[in-house]
Amino acid sequence: MESSSSANPPTTDSKTEPKKAKVADKITVTEVAAEAGVSISAVSRAFNPNASCSEKMKQKVFAAADKLDYRPNRLARGLKSNSSLIGILMTDFENPAYLSILDDFTTAIQQRNCHSLLINASQQMSIAEAVELVMQYHVDGLIVTSATLPQALIDACQAQNTPVVIFGRHSAESIATVVCSDNVANGRMAADLLLDAGYQRPAFVGGTVAASTTTDRQRGFIGRLIERGCEHWFCVEGGRHSYDAGFDATCKLFNSADKPDSIFYVDDIMACGGMDAIRYELGLRVPEDIGVIGVDDIRLAHSRAYSLTTIRQPFTDMVNTTVEALFEHIQDPTLEARQITVPCSLITRNSTRAAKKN
Amino acid sequence: MESSSSANPPTTDSKTEPKKAKVADKITVTEVAAEAGVSISAVSRAFNPNASCSEKMKQKVFAAADKLDYRPNRLARGLKSNSSLIGILMTDFENPAYLSILDDFTTAIQQRNCHSLLINASQQMSIAEAVELVMQYHVDGLIVTSATLPQALIDACQAQNTPVVIFGRHSAESIATVVCSDNVANGRMAADLLLDAGYQRPAFVGGTVAASTTTDRQRGFIGRLIERGCEHWFCVEGGRHSYDAGFDATCKLFNSADKPDSIFYVDDIMACGGMDAIRYELGLRVPEDIGVIGVDDIRLAHSRAYSLTTIRQPFTDMVNTTVEALFEHIQDPTLEARQITVPCSLITRNSTRAAKKN
DNA sequence: CTGAAAGCGCTTACAG
DNA sequence: CTGAAAGCGCTTACAG
Numbered sequence: 001m002e003s004s005s006s007a008n009p010p011t012t013d014s015k016t017e018p019k020k021a022k023v024a025d026k027i028t029v030t031e032v033a034a035e036a037g038v039s040i041s042a043v044s045r046a047f048n049p050n051a052s053c054s055e056k057m058k059q060k061v062f063a064a065a066d067k068l069d070y071r072p073n074r075l076a077r078g079l080k081s082n083s084s085l086i087g088i089l090m091t092d093f094e095n096p097a098y099l100s101i102l103d104d105f106t107t108a109i110q111q112r113n114c115h116s117l118l119i120n121a122s123q124q125m126s127i128a129e130a131v132e133l134v135m136q137y138h139v140d141g142l143i144v145t146s147a148t149l150p151q152a153l154i155d156a157c158q159a160q161n162t163p164v165v166i167f168g169r170h171s172a173e174s175i176a177t178v179v180c181s182d183n184v185a186n187g188r189m190a191a192d193l194l195l196d197a198g199y200q201r202p203a204f205v206g207g208t209v210a211a212s213t214t215t216d217r218q219r220g221f222i223g224r225l226i227e228r229g230c231e232h233w234f235c236v237e238g239g240r241h242s243y244d245a246g247f248d249a250t251c252k253l254f255n256s257a258d259k260p261d262s263i264f265y266v267d268d269i270m271a272c273g274g275m276d277a278i279r280y281e282l283g284l285r286v287p288e289d290i291g292v293i294g295v296d297d298i299r300l301a302h303s304r305a306y307s308l309t310t311i312r313q314p315f316t317d318m319v320n321t322t323v324e325a326l327f328e329h330i331q332d333p334t335l336e337a338r339q340i341t342v343p344c345s346l347i348t349r350n351s352t353r354a355a356k357k358n
Numbered sequence: 359m360e361s362s363s364s365a366n367p368p369t370t371d372s373k374t375e376p377k378k379a380k381v382a383d384k385i386t387v388t389e390v391a392a393e394a395g396v397s398i399s400a401v402s403r404a405f406n407p408n409a410s411c412s413e414k415m416k417q418k419v420f421a422a423a424d425k426l427d428y429r430p431n432r433l434a435r436g437l438k439s440n441s442s443l444i445g446i447l448m449t450d451f452e453n454p455a456y457l458s459i460l461d462d463f464t465t466a467i468q469q470r471n472c473h474s475l476l477i478n479a480s481q482q483m484s485i486a487e488a489v490e491l492v493m494q495y496h497v498d499g500l501i502v503t504s505a506t507l508p509q510a511l512i513d514a515c516q517a518q519n520t521p522v523v524i525f526g527r528h529s530a531e532s533i534a535t536v537v538c539s540d541n542v543a544n545g546r547m548a549a550d551l552l553l554d555a556g557y558q559r560p561a562f563v564g565g566t567v568a569a570s571t572t573t574d575r576q577r578g579f580i581g582r583l584i585e586r587g588c589e590h591w592f593c594v595e596g597g598r599h600s601y602d603a604g605f606d607a608t609c610k611l612f613n614s615a616d617k618p619d620s621i622f623y624v625d626d627i628m629a630c631g632g633m634d635a636i637r638y639e640l641g642l643r644v645p646e647d648i649g650v651i652g653v654d655d656i657r658l659a660h661s662r663a664y665s666l667t668t669i670r671q672p673f674t675d676m677v678n679t680t681v682e683a684l685f686e687h688i689q690d691p692t693l694e695a696r697q698i699t700v701p702c703s704l705i706t707r708n709s710t711r712a713a714k715k716n
Numbered sequence: 717c718t719g720a721a722a723g724c725g726c727t728t729a730c731a732g
Numbered sequence: 733c734t735g736a737a738a739g740c741g742c743t744t745a746c747a748g
Contacts, residue, residue, distance in 0.1 A: 076741035093461035103451035106478035120464035434725035
């Protein structure tokens with residue numbers, strides 16, 4: 001008998017001696033089940049919203065879990081059910097717009113009790129590697145904010161039934177759900193604003209080559225210029241989406257004898273770089289000599305130093321719509337891909353002349 | 359015998375009939391092992407760098423894996439070995455510096471074949487919730503870039519032996535490894551520059567209340583002013599790290615009869631907001647009327663619109679050092695916490711007057 | 717509603 | 733170097 005193994009009567013000393021340093025790690029369902037005096041299945045169910053479990057059982061389990069400081073292991077959970085991980089593929093780390101976009105994305109994802117695996121596809125990492133990654137972690141869904149669409153990635157996801165939603169890009173060839181603004185319309189809006197203000201020799205400055213944002217906005221812009229009888233226009237590509245790219249492209253634009261009198265930049269950060277080139281490098285005035293309009297409405301656009309006329313993309317709404325759509329696809333894998341277009345609005349500030357009365 | 363089961367002689371037709379749609383999903387070690395004709399242990403070893411496995415075996419396994427388009431499941435792997443997930447805790451989504459910092463972090467982490475779980479602790483999410491998260495995904499390590507140090511999180515990580523490295527903040531109370539610049543020295547540097555240029559009534563504009571960056575830079579700055587006999591100085595706090603916070607704090611500073619003649623901002627984005635307040639709201643000239651200096655050297659600091667004198671933090675180096683240190687801690691859990699201080703350099707641009715000859 | 721048992725896809729001592 | 737087997741921590745039919 002156990003009680004006879006001790007020659008001395010129990011004292012308080014024997015009770016207060018350290019319990020083998022109480023190795024706190026490795027609290028799993030097993031420990032919680034033991035503590036609560038229930039089965040491990042019951043513990044699992046208590047932590048699973050849509051599993052049948054009595055209130056009384058939950059009480060017992062949670063009490064034990066709290067006492068033991070238990071946290072379910074998401075990795076183990078992900079093995080049978082979903083990982084609660086959402087992949088965010090990003091390439092545009094130079095455009096400050098993406099910092100607030102990322103803020104919005106992570107917030108929306110966390111509100112749904114999921115978490116963000118941020119994949120940087122801007123540098124060394126090839127799309128093929130990104131595919132590996134997303135697949136290996138069995139993300140529940142993928143958000144693509146890449147400037148150029150990684151079709152291989154999207155195909156791979158769909159082959160594995162991983163829903164993907166594309167943010168901010170049009171995609172005719174892809175069968176994934178897309179949330180973006182009508183970039184052709186945005187281009188037309190810019191053309192109208194410049195022409196209405198009396199500018200006569202507009203230029204377009206693009207970003208990433210072959211990105212749909214650049215091609216669509218350019219198409220809308222130039223198309224509308226021609227429609228309204230403006231035959232004298234310019235085009236140049238910055239290649240990237242940064243202040244410096246905008247600055248350099250602008251200098252290039254003014255490098256020939258034939259110069260523009262207004263510029264539509266594919267985004268605000270390039271427009272800021274461009275404005276500085278115009279004002280400080282070329283010594284011209286904005287908006288008197290040169291009118292400037294961008295797209296996005298980043299924080300800097302309403303700074304006093306730039307006060308940039310721009311076409312506002314409602315990023316927070318777009319992000320929420322994107323996340324919403326992604327979770328719908330996760331819930332119902334049979335849902336068909338759709339194209340969600342959000343409306344943009346013109347924000348007139350001081351980088352363009354006021355429209356002429358007609 | 360199988361061949362007798364068919365009444366008709368085999369034709370090409372029977373060979374080309376669809377193989378039950380070839381359900382491609384669920385390729386696991388088992389399938390690869392079968393295809394390669396080896397054990398599943400062998401497959402596992404082939405994919406594990408530090409496991410003994412012959413070249414010949416690897417060839418066989420990889421051939422089979424390629425054929426089947428197999429990808430190891432990181433979630434399952436994480437159950438026994440490490441998750442290859444690194445948590446990045448971030449709060450500062452208004453300061454553009456953090457976009458390039460994030461670019462650098464994700465790049466460095468991906469180069470080490472790990473991936474980034476981005477945790478947004480800026481809004482609704484309490485530190486307690488962040489703790490849950492990090493623990494639940496069993497991240498191999500955690501990087502904290504939070505303005506104020508979430509001591510509870512750090513304690514929780516250490517209780518579970520999860521290494522954590524703190525980026526950009528000093529921390530006397532914490533026992534975690536820290537990578538930051540010498541913020542007190544930075545404050546002194548700013549004070550010297552302003553005094554040397556002949557400014558006599560310097561002000562300090564802080565950011566997040568109680569953040570070590572603000573308190574340390576302020577301490578160094580004011581301390582040095584006093585040391586050099588400057589008795590007339592000002593202090594104000596912006597509360598956040600944004601253009602608008604800098605703008606508003608500056609207006610407040612000039613709201614009384616007693617006004618400063620130069621301002622040291624806790625970071626560049628606030629300095630930009632401040633410069634615009636000075637130039638466009640208050641109608642004063644920079645640097646003639648008011649000298650301005652910031653910290654960070656963000657992209658905007660060297661724009662022509664701001665041309666901001668600043669104290670450059672070598673972010674890319676700091677990030678790489680942080681990731682390096684984190685992986686050292688992961689490799690060797692017995693490693694002691696250390697404080698790594700990186701040197702900053704003064705970048706003189708046009709927002710301050712040139713130093714007076716003495 | 718609850719428990720026993722099998723299984724998720726991998727890794728890792730343990731023998732050979 | 734290789735294979736059989738146990739185990740990582742959870743979930744989920746299947747009975748009761």
